[in-house]
Amino acid sequence: MYPYEGMFLVDPVLHTGDPDGIEKTVSGLLEKHGARIHQFSRWDDRKLAYEIKGHKRGIYLLAHFEMPGGNVDALRKESRLTECILRQLVLRLEQPIPQYLEAVAAYHDKMRQDQDLRRPGRRDDEDGDGDIDMLDVDGDGDSDDSYRN
Amino acid sequence: MREDKGKRKPKMKGKKKFTRIRERRCRFTRLKVDLIDWKDTNTLQRLCTGQGKLLGRKRSGNSARFQRILRTAIKRARFMGLLPYVGA
Numbered sequence: 001m002y003p004y005e006g007m008f009l010v011d012p013v014l015h016t017g018d019p020d021g022i023e024k025t026v027s028g029l030l031e032k033h034g035a036r037i038h039q040f041s042r043w044d045d046r047k048l049a050y051e052i053k054g055h056k057r058g059i060y061l062l063a064h065f066e067m068p069g070g071n072v073d074a075l076r077k078e079s080r081l082t083e084c085i086l087r088q089l090v091l092r093l094e095q096p097i098p099q100y101l102e103a104v105a106a107y108h109d110k111m112r113q114d115q116d117l118r119r120p121g122r123r124d125d126e127d128g129d130g131d132i133d134m135l136d137v138d139g140d141g142d143s144d145d146s147y148r149n
Numbered sequence: 150m151r152e153d154k155g156k157r158k159p160k161m162k163g164k165k166k167f168t169r170i171r172e173r174r175c176r177f178t179r180l181k182v183d184l185i186d187w188k189d190t191n192t193l194q195r196l197c198t199g200q201g202k203l204l205g206r207k208r209s210g211n212s213a214r215f216q217r218i219l220r221t222a223i224k225r226a227r228f229m230g231l232l233p234y235v236g237a
Contacts, residue, residue, distance in 0.1 A: 007188075007229055048230035058230065062188070089229055103183045110180040111192055 001066040003093040003100065006030070008061045008079065009052065009086045012045050015059045022084050026061050029082065033075045035065040038097045053086050064097045174210030177218075185215065187222035190231045197223065201233040 008026050015022045027040055043060040052058065067075070072090060079088045093100050173179040187193070196204050196211075196219060203223055206216050226232040 009229060049227070049233040050230060052230050060229070087229060089225065091225075104186050107182045107184060107186050108189065110182050111189065114176060114180060 001036070002069050003064070003066055003095070003097045004035075004072070004090055005093055005100070006063045006065065006088065006090040008063070008088045009048075009058045010061060011055065011084045011086055012057050012059050014084045015045075023061060025082065025084060026079075027063070029075065029079060030063060030065055030067070033067060033071040033078075035063075035067040035071075035075075037063055037065045039064040039101070055086060058086060064093075064101065066097065173212075175212040175215055176210070177215040178212050185218045185222045187225040188231070189222075190226060193219070193223050193226055193232060197232065201227075201235050 010022055010026065023040070023042065027037060030037055040061070040063045043062065045057055045059050048056060048058050069092075072092075076088065076090060079085045095103070177185065185192070196209050198204060203220060206213070209216075211219060223232060227234050
């Protein structure tokens with residue numbers, strides 16, 4: 001069993017129709033290949049930087065799981081064949097999942113404290129509080145940084 | 150022999166030492182991070198040009214180590230459609 005981080009870009013149209021069903025399809029796919037899921041999260045619907053399989057928007061599902069190394073190829077192959085998954089990226093982590101998640105949280109904390117980024121009156125600090133305003137990529141008025149928790 | 154000879158400051162040998170502590174130019178080294186999160190599009194975007202090209206080390210000030218890590222992070226973000234390959 002090795003630690004992995006997997007990101008799956010799913011079709012927003014199918015996801016809106018049946019959000020739980022799509023998420024279950026993806027988590028079921030992982031479990032089918034012997035994965036033990038540690039964390040499973042969903043990002044908000046966001047605009048893609050370029051069109052992927054004719055879609056301009058997409059929903060990202062992020063999973064951290066442990067899985068036997070031999071099953072990864074089969075998982076990649078099957079997720080390519082799954083209709084609702086537009087794109088997937090499975091990465092082997094260098095450290096165990098809890099440590100990795102801690103390191104990522106520490107990284108985000110440090111980046112937030114960065115003096116360069118906290119200079120008030122910057123272009124992306126419209127409210128002038130010295131904090132970074134989250135980018136609103138899809139222009140629907142809310143912040144798109146659902147990853148931050 | 151002059152009386153104040155012993156009181157004199159010893160002459161500096163060689164070049165004057167540069168004592169001013171310069172802040173590290175690489176923001177990742179300065180912040181002592183262990184990794185660069187490839188999902189953090191805000192930071193990655195800042196290190197790309199308007200066209201989506203990766204900024205050079207001279208421009209961004211990144212250390213060689215973090216420039217390599219950043220390159221991987223940006224390529225992963227591009228693959229997942231978080232960052233553009235070209236254009237904005």
